[in-house]
Amino acid sequence: MAASLALPGVSSARIVKATGPLKKKKPESALVVWYSQTGHTERYGRLIARCWGKQGLSVDAVPMKRADRSLLARYDLIAVGTPVQYLDVPPNVQDWLAGVPSIPGTGIVGYVSFGGKGDGQHNAAVTLLDTLTRRGGVPLGMGTFGNMSAYPPTWSMGYEARTLAFRDKPDQATYAQVRKLAADVLGRYGRGRGIEVKDELSVRGLFKGGISRGIAKATIGRHEIDPGRCIHCGTCVDRCPVGAIDLAVPRVDTRRCILCFGCLNNCPTGAHEMTVFGRKIYSFAELLRRNGITLLEPPELV
Numbered sequence: 370m371a372a373s374l375a376l377p378g379v380s381s382a383r384i385v386k387a388t389g390p391l392k393k394k395k396p397e398s399a400l401v402v403w404y405s406q407t408g409h410t411e412r413y414g415r416l417i418a419r420c421w422g423k424q425g426l427s428v429d430a431v432p433m434k435r436a437d438r439s440l441l442a443r444y445d446l447i448a449v450g451t452p453v454q455y456l457d458v459p460p461n462v463q464d465w466l467a468g469v470p471s472i473p474g475t476g477i478v479g480y481v482s483f484g485g486k487g488d489g490q491h492n493a494a495v496t497l498l499d500t501l502t503r504r505g506g507v508p509l510g511m512g513t514f515g516n517m518s519a520y521p522p523t524w525s526m527g528y529e530a531r532t533l534a535f536r537d538k539p540d541q542a543t544y545a546q547v548r549k550l551a552a553d554v555l556g557r558y559g560r561g562r563g564i565e566v567k568d569e570l571s572v573r574g575l576f577k578g579g580i581s582r583g584i585a586k587a588t589i590g591r592h593e594i595d596p597g598r599c600i601h602c603g604t605c606v607d608r609c610p611v612g613a614i615d616l617a618v619p620r621v622d623t624r625r626c627i628l629c630f631g632c633l634n635n636c637p638t639g640a641h642e643m644t645v646f647g648r649k650i651y652s653f654a655e656l657l658r659r660n661g662i663t664l665l666e667p668p669e670l671v
Contacts, residue, residue: 382570385499387507387563392474396445396558401430403450404462406608406631407519407653409482409539410450412670413512413547417448417480419669420551433465434610441472446558447506448478449497452519455585456489456577458496460627461610466500473505476558480511480550484518485535489577491569498566507563510554514543517653517664521630521643522588525650536662544667586628590644594619598640605632605641 401418405411411432418430426446433449441447451462458466458481479497483490490513498508516538524532557564568574576584594605599619606614608631613622621632621641633641634653643650657664 382568383495383499384565384567385495385502385508386565388502389474389505389507391445391476391507391558391561391563393445394559394561396426396476396555398444399426399428399446399448400436400441400444401428401448401450402433402436404433404452404459404465404610405450405482406452406629407634408664409514409516409519410452410480412539412666413480413482413514414448414450415670416544416547416667417478417551420548421446421555424555433462438465438469441469442475444472444475446476446478446509446554447472447501448480448554449501450480450482451493451497453481453483453487453490453493454627454629455579455581456493456573457581458493459610459629460578463496463500466497469501469504471505472501475506476509476554477501477506478510478512478550478554479508480514480547482514482516484516484520485531487513487515488573489571492571492574492577495566495568508566509557509563510550511564511566512546512550514539514547516543517662519630519634519653521633521650521652521656522585522645524656525645525648529656532656533660536660537665540665544665547667582628586623586626588645589623589628590647592621592623592626592643593641594621595640595642598638600638600640602637604635604637608632608635 399421401414403410403414418428422428479494481494494511517535518532613625
């Protein structure tokens with residue numbers, strides 16, 4: 370334990386704070402952008418956008434893959450959201466952030482969704498703010514919002530109860546947190562005050578990202594597309610954040626795959642077949658169906 374605490378990234382925490390002023394006294398335009406696989410992160414982003422729109426801002430709300438990074442500097446306020454995967458910001462989101470241009474004086478917000486009790490959500494949100502602050506953004510808010518886990522190996526391995534313990538998430542309290550974040554950000558913008566955040570020290574953080582993902586990939590056996598069930602709708606291709614799926618064959622490039630389970634969770638016919646320790650994995654949609662669960666939507670989006 371002592372040796373681990375002495376390692377870089379564990380012995381000291383990142384501190385994120387504004388390095389310059391906001392470019393306006395009052396925001397007029399905002400962008401909310403998200404990466405979402407089963408809808409949780411998108412739902413929170415759309416709610417933030419709706420809250421800001423009600424306050425008179427001109428708001429664009431789009432999936433990350435459709436956001437034009439060259440236009441980001443035009444906005445007064447930007448919120449970026451992502452799920453936490455393997456205790457970290459997914460690599461495709463990190464790549465997207467790496468391509469963000471200079472956004473001096475733009476107010477920035479980072480938010481993450483996490484399943485169950487979660488792990489690493491605070492530091493993942495800090496990573497979002499840290500990257501955008503380095504581009505000249507002014508950090509105004511950070512949110513971590515919990516929901517049911519969408520990680521299929523958990524319930525497919527017989528640990529369904531761990532996921533179902535959070536079957537009521539997101540709930541009204543979760544959406545109240547999202548609304549509060551949206552309101553607090555506008556208040557800070559009006560006062561011209563950014564926030565200061567820092568990492569939470571954790572030894573488990575040593576195993577985030579690629580290390581944790583590599584361990585998980587070692588447990589995966591078959592990862593194939595059943596040509597008899599595939600209807601070539603392209604849903605999996607659209608959802609795959611790294612271009613690992615070729616429906617012409619069809620096949621999955623398992624080396625490129627980041628094991629986000631977006632293909633499995635979103636395939637409408639169950640054509641994506643995966644195993645973990647020899648057991649067949651089934652999707653988040655199937656978990657909801659088997660247990661008669663309907664996820665709560667915020668009234669603003671219904």
